[in-house]
Amino acid sequence: xxxxxxxxxxxxxxxxxxxxxxxxxxxxxxxxxxxxxxxxxxxxxxxxxxxxxxxxxxxxxxxxxxxxxxxxxxxxxxxxxxxxxxxxxxxxxxxxxxxxxxxxxxxxxxxxxxxxxxxxxxxxxxxxxxxxxxxxxxxxxxxxxxxxxxxxxxxxxxxxxxxxxxxxxxxxxxxxxxxxxxxxxxxxxxxxxxxxxxxxxxxxxxxxxxxxxxxxxxxxxxxxxxxxxxxxxxxxxxxxxxxxxxxxxxxxxxxxxxxxxxxxxxxxxxxxxxxxxxxxxxxxxxxxxxxxxxxxxxxxxxxxxxxxxxxxxxxxxxxxxxxxxxxxxxxxxxxxxxxxxxxxxxxxxxxxxxxxxxxxxxxxxxxxxxxxxxxxxxxxxxxxxxxxxxxxxxxxxxxxxxxxxxxxxxxxxxxxxxxxxxxxxxxxxxxxxxxxxxxxxxxxxxxxxxxxxxxxxxxxxxxxxxxxxxxxxxxxxxxxxxxxxxxxxxxxxxxxxxxxxxxxxxxxxxxxxxxxxxxxxxxxxxxxxxxxxxxxxxxxxxxxxxxxxxxxxxxxxx
Amino acid sequence: xxxxxxxxxxxxxxxxxxxxxxxxxxxxxxxxxxxxxxxxxxxxxxxxxxxxxxxxxxxxxxxxxxxxxxxxxxxxxxxxxxxxxxxxxxxxxxxxxxxxxxxxxxxxxxxxxxxxxxxxxxxxxxxxxxxxxxxxxxxxxxxxxxxxxxxxxxxxxxxxxxxxxxxxxxxxxxxxxxxxxxxxxxxxxxxxxxxxxxxxxxxxxxxxxxxxxxxxxxxxxxxxxxxxxxxxxxxxxxxxxxxxxxxxxxxxxxxxxxxxxxxxxxxxxxxxxxxxxxxxxxxxxxxxxxxxxxxxxxxxxxxxxxxxxxxxxxxxxxxxxxxxxxxxxxxxxxxxxxxxxxxxxxxxxxxxxxxxxxxxxxxxxxxxxxxxxxxxxxxxxxxxxxxxxxxxxxxxxxxxxxxxxxxxxxxxxxxxxxxxxxxxxxxxxxxxxxx
Ligand code: SF4
Ligand SMILES: [Zn+2]
Numbered sequence: 001x002x003x004x005x006x007x008x009x010x011x012x013x014x015x016x017x018x019x020x021x022x023x024x025x026x027x028x029x030x031x032x033x034x035x036x037x038x039x040x041x042x043x044x045x046x047x048x049x050x051x052x053x054x055x056x057x058x059x060x061x062x063x064x065x066x067x068x069x070x071x072x073x074x075x076x077x078x079x080x081x082x083x084x085x086x087x088x089x090x091x092x093x094x095x096x097x098x099x100x101x102x103x104x105x106x107x108x109x110x111x112x113x114x115x116x117x118x119x120x121x122x123x124x125x126x127x128x129x130x131x132x133x134x135x136x137x138x139x140x141x142x143x144x145x146x147x148x149x150x151x152x153x154x155x156x157x158x159x160x161x162x163x164x165x166x167x168x169x170x171x172x173x174x175x176x177x178x179x180x181x182x183x184x185x186x187x188x189x190x191x192x193x194x195x196x197x198x199x200x201x202x203x204x205x206x207x208x209x210x211x212x213x214x215x216x217x218x219x220x221x222x223x224x225x226x227x228x229x230x231x232x233x234x235x236x237x238x239x240x241x242x243x244x245x246x247x248x249x250x251x252x253x254x255x256x257x258x259x260x261x262x263x264x265x266x267x268x269x270x271x272x273x274x275x276x277x278x279x280x281x282x283x284x285x286x287x288x289x290x291x292x293x294x295x296x297x298x299x300x301x302x303x304x305x306x307x308x309x310x311x312x313x314x315x316x317x318x319x320x321x322x323x324x325x326x327x328x329x330x331x332x333x334x335x336x337x338x339x340x341x342x343x344x345x346x347x348x349x350x351x352x353x354x355x356x357x358x359x360x361x362x363x364x365x366x367x368x369x370x371x372x373x374x375x376x377x378x379x380x381x382x383x384x385x386x387x388x389x390x391x392x393x394x395x396x397x398x399x400x401x402x403x404x405x406x407x408x409x410x411x412x413x414x415x416x417x418x419x420x421x422x423x424x425x426x427x428x429x430x431x432x433x434x435x436x437x438x439x440x441x442x443x444x445x446x447x448x449x450x451x452x453x454x455x456x457x458x459x460x461x462x463x464x465x466x467x468x469x470x471x472x473x474x475x476x477x478x479x480x481x482x483x484x485x486x487x488x489x490x491x492x493x494x495x496x497x498x499x500x501x502x503x504x505x506x507x508x509x510x511x512x513x514x515x516x517x518x519x520x521x522x523x524x525x526x527x528x529x530x531x532x533x534x535x536x537x538x539x540x541x542x543x544x545x546x547x548x549x550x551x552x553x554x555x556x557x558x
Numbered sequence: 559x560x561x562x563x564x565x566x567x568x569x570x571x572x573x574x575x576x577x578x579x580x581x582x583x584x585x586x587x588x589x590x591x592x593x594x595x596x597x598x599x600x601x602x603x604x605x606x607x608x609x610x611x612x613x614x615x616x617x618x619x620x621x622x623x624x625x626x627x628x629x630x631x632x633x634x635x636x637x638x639x640x641x642x643x644x645x646x647x648x649x650x651x652x653x654x655x656x657x658x659x660x661x662x663x664x665x666x667x668x669x670x671x672x673x674x675x676x677x678x679x680x681x682x683x684x685x686x687x688x689x690x691x692x693x694x695x696x697x698x699x700x701x702x703x704x705x706x707x708x709x710x711x712x713x714x715x716x717x718x719x720x721x722x723x724x725x726x727x728x729x730x731x732x733x734x735x736x737x738x739x740x741x742x743x744x745x746x747x748x749x750x751x752x753x754x755x756x757x758x759x760x761x762x763x764x765x766x767x768x769x770x771x772x773x774x775x776x777x778x779x780x781x782x783x784x785x786x787x788x789x790x791x792x793x794x795x796x797x798x799x800x801x802x803x804x805x806x807x808x809x810x811x812x813x814x815x816x817x818x819x820x821x822x823x824x825x826x827x828x829x830x831x832x833x834x835x836x837x838x839x840x841x842x843x844x845x846x847x848x849x850x851x852x853x854x855x856x857x858x859x860x861x862x863x864x865x866x867x868x869x870x871x872x873x874x875x876x877x878x879x880x881x882x883x884x885x886x887x888x889x890x891x892x893x894x895x896x897x898x899x900x901x902x903x904x905x906x907x908x909x910x911x912x913x914x915x916x917x918x919x920x921x922x923x924x925x926x927x928x929x930x931x932x933x934x935x936x937x938x939x940x941x942x943x944x945x946x947x948x949x950x951x952x953x954x955x956x957x958x959x960x961x962x963x964x965x966x967x968x969x970x971x972x973x974x975x976x977x978x979x980x981x982x983x984x985x986x987x988x989x990x991x992x993x
Contacts, residue, residue, distance in 0.1 A: 064862075066961055072861045074683055076879050079865040085875040091661045092876045094865035101862045127963045131650060131954065132862045151697075151727060194698065195728075196806070196841045208728070319688075319837070329686035334843060335961055336693040337727065343686075522727050524692040524719055526566040529577045529964055536965065540954070 002027045002035060003483065004044045008052035008462060011429055013438040014451035018430050024052060026458035029482040033454045047462050050477060053433050054450050055114025055459030057440040060234075060264055060299045061381040063104055064118045064132035064143070066125045067311040067341040070331050071098035071382070075309060075345060077327070089495050097309040097345070097382045105137035105498075107388060110487045112476040114459035115140035115449060115498070116387075119183055119234060119264060120313045122146050122339040124525070126177035127532055133500065134540040138486050140449075140459075140547075142501035144234045145179035146313055148216050149190035151337040152518055154209040163222060164508075170223040171507025172515065176531040178502050180444060180549070181231035183264070184220050185313040186238055187213035190340040193316035200316070202238050202251050213238045214255040221259035227505040228551040230445020232260035232297070237269050240317045244273040246282035250289055253296055262443065263290075265301025265380040267362035275417055279354055281361045284419070287368030290375070297443055298369070299376035302362035302393055304385030305350040311343050311383065318342020337523065348385070356414035360407070366397055367423045372434040373442065391473035397427040398469045432469075445549045446501060458483035497544040500537055505551045561585075568955060568964035569594065570649065570948050571601040571905050573849025574692075574713045575957025575964050583969055586610060588949065595714035602969075604906050604931035605949045610972045614943035619934060624975065630940045631925055632987045634897055640873065641665040642895035642922075644886045644912060647851040648903045648977045649953035649966060652944075653859040655978025656901065659985055666871035666895065667860060668886045670908070671853040674815035676881050678846050679867060680823035687830035690809060690843035691959035695720045697727040699735065701805035703798060704757075705829060706741040706767040707816040710748030713847055713958065716811075717748040728807075736805075738798055740770060741816075760794050764819060771828035774799055778832045802832075808842035815848075847958045852904050854956035855963070886912050890922055898924045903944045903977050906931035911938075927977060945974040 003026045009019040025032045035041060062068055072079070075098060082095035084103045093100030095107065108116055116136075121129040121143035133141040147153050147170065156166055174182060188211060189200040195207045202213045221233040237252045239245040249269040253261070263269065266286060274280035290296050307326075312318050315332050319342060322330035326347040333341045348355040362384070369375040377394070381387040396403045400423075407415050415421070427435075441450020448457050460480040466472040475490030486494045516527040537546050561584045568577035569590075580592035581602065588606035590599045608614075613621030617630050635641065643660055646653065646669040660667055669675070681687065695702070702721060709716050722732050729735065737749050737757035741764070749757040762770055770790055776782040777799035786792070802808040810829050817825055829844060836842035848854055857867055864870055864877040869884035871877075882888075889895050893916035902908050906929040914922040914937050926938040929946040947953030948966040956963045975983065 069858055069861045072865050073679070073867055074686065076683065076866055079877070079879075083876040086661055086872075087875075091658075091863075092872055093863065094877055098865070100865040103865075122961075125961050125963075127954065127965070128858070128956070128961075131858075131963070135654070135859075135863060194694070194807070194841065322686075325686075329682075329684065331682065331686045332688040332837075333961070334690045334694045334841075336691045336959075337697055338693075521725055522693070522697055524696060525962055525964070526577050528566045529568060539952075 001042050002039060004041050005052060005460065005462065006044055006046050006048070008047035008050045010452060011051055011053045011433045012452045013430055013434045015453055019051065024452055024460060026460065026480065026483040029458050031452055031454050031456045031458050045478070049465070051429065051463040051465050053461050053463070054437045054452050054456065055461055055479070055481065056112050056436040057450055058108070058113055058116040058378065058381070058387060059376050059440040059444060060119045060378045061116045061387055062118060062120065062311050062383070063116050063136055063141070065121055065129035067343055068098055068132065070341070070343045071309045071311050074329060074331060074343060078307060078309070088492065090492050095388070097307060097386055099386070101132050101135040102137060105139055106492050109138040109479055109481065110475060110490050110492060111390065112461035112473065112479050113139060114481050117141070117180065117444070118143040120144070120146055120185060121177060121179060122313065122335060123150065123173055123177050124336040124338045124530065130178060130500070130532065130537060131540050134542055134544070137495050138481055138498055140498035140501060142180035144181035144183040144231070145173055145177045146183045146185055146339050147173060148184035148187045148220060149339055151191065152515065154188070154191060154206065154211060157211045157215065157219060158209045163219070163226070165511070166219055167223045167226050168507040168511035170220065171227050171505040172511050174229065175504050178500065178532050178537050180501050180503055181229060181234055182220060182224055183234040183236065184217060185236040186240065186316055187216035189213065189238060189316045190313060193319070193340065194334050198316065198320065200238060202248050202255065217252060217255050218257060218259070221256045221261050225259050227507065229503055229505055230549065230551065231443060232262050234262045234264055236264050236314060240268050240314055241321060243271045243279045245269050245271050246285055249286055253289055253293055258295060260295045263296065263298040265378070265383065266298040266365055267301045267303065267358060267384070270361050270365060277353060279357065281357060281364060281418055283361045283364035284368055287365055290369050291371070297374040297376070299378040300362050300365055301378055301380035301384045303348050303355065303358045304379060304389045304392065305348050305355065305359065306385065307347045308382045308385055309343060309345045313339055313341055315340035315342040318344050350410045353411045353414050356411035357417060359410060360414060360418035360420045363396060363403065364418065364420050364423065367425045372431040373439045375435060376440060377435045391470040394432055394473050395468065395470040398432065400424060400426050445503070447549070497542040499545040499547045500541055501547050501549060503549050503551050564967060564969060565592070568948065568966055569598045570852065570955045570966055571598050572713055573847060573854065573958035574715055574719070575849065575955055575962065576715055576719065577964050581969050586970065588969055593715065597714055601905055601907070602949065605929050605946050606970055608930040614930070614974060616934060616941045618939060619936070624942065627940050627942050628983060631984060634923055634925060634939065635663065635984055636988060638663065638897040640895050641897040641899060642886065642889055643667045643899045643901065645670050645901040646856045647905070647908060648901055649852055649855050649947040649955050650859055650963070651953045652903055652947065652977030653856040655981035657859060657863050659981040660872050662985055662988065664873040664875065666873065666884055666889060667868060668884055669853050669856060669868045671815065671851055672868045672885065675848060675853060675857070675868065677814040677817055677822040677826050680881070681826040681830055685827060685830065688833050688837055688843050690845055691961050692720050695809050695845060696723055698729070698807040699809040700729060701736045701801050701808040702738070703802070703808070703810050704737070704739045704741070704749070705771065705810055705812045706764065707811060707813045708741070708743040709811055709813065709847070711744055712813050712815065712850065722752050736801060741767065760791055766790060767817070768819065768822070768825045770795065771825045775828045775832040778802065779835045802836055802842055803840065805840060805842065808836065809845050810842070811845045811847060813847045849956055849958040849960070851908055852955065854960050855954070858956050890914055891917050893918055893920055895922050898922050900924055900926045901977060902926065902928050902932060903946060904929060909933055911935055927980060930974065942980065943974050944980060945972070945976045950974055951976045
């Protein structure tokens with residue numbers, strides 16, 4: 001089946017096409033050059049005047065795994081206001097802060113997103129994460145598996161194990177949990193919380209293992225580099241939310257010593273201690289550091305005002321912040337000598353000084369980081385806000401006067417402290433296309449996603465141009481997933497099941513011997529049952545496939 | 559005769575989800591060994607011992623073919639306006655199938671263990687809690703308080719796997735752990751240390767436990783009046799509170815099913831509130847054990863697919879959660895369901911079925927899906943033997959701490975439909991239906 005999208009304005013940053021009028025051909029799920037000699041075009045859609053882009057990719061969104069289900073369990077009151085009825089091809093569900101998996105898939109697709117990546121999959125909870133993602137229709141999925149507070153790694157580090165041995169363990173964990181990348185969350189801190197530690201700085205020693213967060217970050221960043229995993233270490237740095245934590249963030253960058261790293265929800269890590277309330281923006285310093293370090297990338301974790309729920313592996317921080325919960329309830333867990341989690345509902349208010357400044361800090365980071373290839377559009381769904389707020393966020397970035405109107409409504413003290421109003425930058429359509437598709441595909445190593453060149457997956461989105469970007473990005477006219485028209489002007493017209501993206505790094509399988517022994521002696525599960533096979537993934541994804549990406553990477557960046 | 563030995567097999571016959579079993583398959587017999595407890599051995603054996611050619615579908619108690627049974631199922635489901643899916647003892651794949659059918663038919667979903675689960679759930683939805691998982695208990699817990707729960711009776715291998723282990727990572731040894739039981743367990747064998755140290759028991763009858771929990775919470779918080787009047791063993795409870803404060807990692811264990819009195823959710827809140835206070839200065843966690851009868855497995859699927867836990871109705875075309883109005887017993891009693899699909903697809907000894915007779919004397923017709931080895935259910939219009947995960951089919955099972963889910967393997971070959979296949983067959987029979 002050959003489909004022609006005729007005459008659209010192609011925005012494809014990977015090929016440096018900036019609203020260039022042209023045709024796009026899709027055959028059997030892939031983008032192709034054009035008809036073979038004598039081949040008939042089965043379907044032609046005239047998209048003259050429309051913008052066409054690759055499907056958007058959310059590189060950091062909590063869509064699967066235990067903490068999201070805990071959030072669902074805790075918040076029936078939040079779901080009640082966003083019921084989703086069974087209609088047309090779509091099953092029922094619910095939306096808002098922690099939406100049902102089904103609704104998540106439909107809503108992402110209707111918004112022009114064709115892939116979303118769960119950033120905090122605990123190794124022992126990986127099966128659940130895949131089961132939930134498997135029940136998330138249409139979009140492609142994948143996950144970054146979490147290490148850094150697991151006792152096996154900390155034991156290896158304490159024993160002074162070689163980097164090679166650690167690489168084997170990292171490789172094993174990625175492969176056996178079917179992950180695309182690796183994340184570290186409050187390095188060492190989740191573990192030390194179990195020893196009653198309440199705060200762990202980058203250079204403080206873990207009270208039991210005597211390793212530092214800096215060492216953990218460096219070791220894991222190096223492991224990924226040596227395993228040639230495309231996505232660099234995904235770091236939720238120490239001291240999240242703590243005023244003055246910008247210094248920790250800057251030190252984390254230095255601590256990686258040139259190994260590529262990705263700093264996640266950087267907004268929560270860009271705080272200073274200036275001013276009467278000892279809470280201020282250091283977005284400028286953080287942006288400068290990103291600008292000056294080409295091996296560093298970040299996603300923002302923008303907050304938006306309203307009700308949401310924060311789901312994090314960082315139980316140390318979540319326990320500290322539980323008192324700010326709104327509604328006031330929280331679930332905090334220590335998990336399996338492996339990790340932890342904390343779920344705290346939150347209501348960000350524009351009249352609240354701290355929240356208003358958080359909002360401004362996020363936008364400042366967006367606007368001050370110069371290279372759109374290294375800064376990603378996220379709200380850390382649902383931690384900063386549900387993903388459905390992306391079109392609004394895009395407008396804030398593209399429309400200065402709209403932004404300044406919003407700035408005028410927030411807490412005046414926060415507005416006065418922020419330099420946001422003085423920033424003139426407006427994101428261009430090309431830059432939005434970079435940060436929402438081309439760049440995420442590049443940084444995750446998804447060679448056949450995020451662009452529209454022949455050979456790419458036919459994940460294609462057609463937008464009706466509009467002077468209001470929020471309107472434009474809310475409900476694109478056509479969304480194709482693997483060549484199938486799945487959404488039309490906000491309505492789901494076909495329900496497909498996306499693929500799971502993984503990497504399979506090379507490692508020495510002999511690591512399974514000490515690991516198996518460790519599982520038998522200390523854990524409550526067998527290593528064989530911990531591992532998730534390819535067949536299992538195929539079994540639980542409702543017919544979606546498994547896409548393995550190559551582990552290859554250029555040399556050390558600096 | 560096919561023979562095989564499967565190792566590292568996961569067991570779904572209580573929430574503990576032990577995965578170190580060995581299964582010897584020989585024709586149609588299945589012998590569990592390795593770590594298997596008596597309950598597991600009996601369950602595997604009982605399910606497997608039904609000959610493949612024995613009757614496995616019944617209409618009004620008479621053996622029929624599966625096709626005949628399905629024809630009757632369709633007669634009942636197709637006109638149903640208010641189906642109730644109860645029991646829900648199944649695994650993740652079974653529940654996925656049932657959820658599709660529930661969405662399609664506008665069913666109300668409630669699990670056989672909901673009443674107990676709600677004691678925890680109400681507490682979570684109101685205040686939240688701090689909890690832990692099996693391996694953390696195994697390696698860290700220095701003071702373990704079993705509250706009102708006969709842990710060994712519900713989770714036979716709990717102490718063996720989580721307490722009396724050879725090398726806890728963060729304790730000198732297991733022998734020095736303190737185990738304190740508040741309540742009246744049947745026997746203390748499991749809770750007794752390998753060297754014979756019997757646990758401390760504060761013997762209280764169930765009707766005193768709510769009070770005891772509240773008192774302990776107050777003792778830990780230091781919020782009680784100095785001259786408190788109580789006939790509870792105050793000094794003993796004080797000592798427990800003190801030891802929890804001194805502990806590095808205390809754990810409060812309970813199974814909500816054992817807290818069987820009205821408003822027991824407040825008892826759970828007293829316990830979790832106490833844990834919250836303890837965490838101001840030290841570490842302490844709750845371990846609300848559950849997961850038996852697949853209750854965490856099917857609940858997890860409901861949660862991620864609808865956003866709501868059990869006792870959610872899809873009758874209006876979207877999820878409507880009501881923990882009181884949507885109880886199986888109430889709905890049947892008030893004649894609010896016109897069909898009960900009862901799913902008891904794991905432990906064949908879980909034979910209790912709800913009373914299908916309403917207050918006005920009407921009987922709600924019942925379709926029952928049961929494991930091989932389960933007895934015939936008198937009230938069932940149709941009964942179909944379904945493939946049991948871990949015996950006849952593979953599957954996925956969430957264990958007691960809700961975090962670890964285990965792959966269940968197929969051990970023997972019989973022709974029973976899986977719960978998901980049953981659901982898909984019904985949906986195919988219903989055909990296209992506009993929403
Ligand atoms: S304790 Fe429970 S899970 Fe373990 S073998 Fe016995 S019945 Fe199975
Ligand atoms: Zn996140």
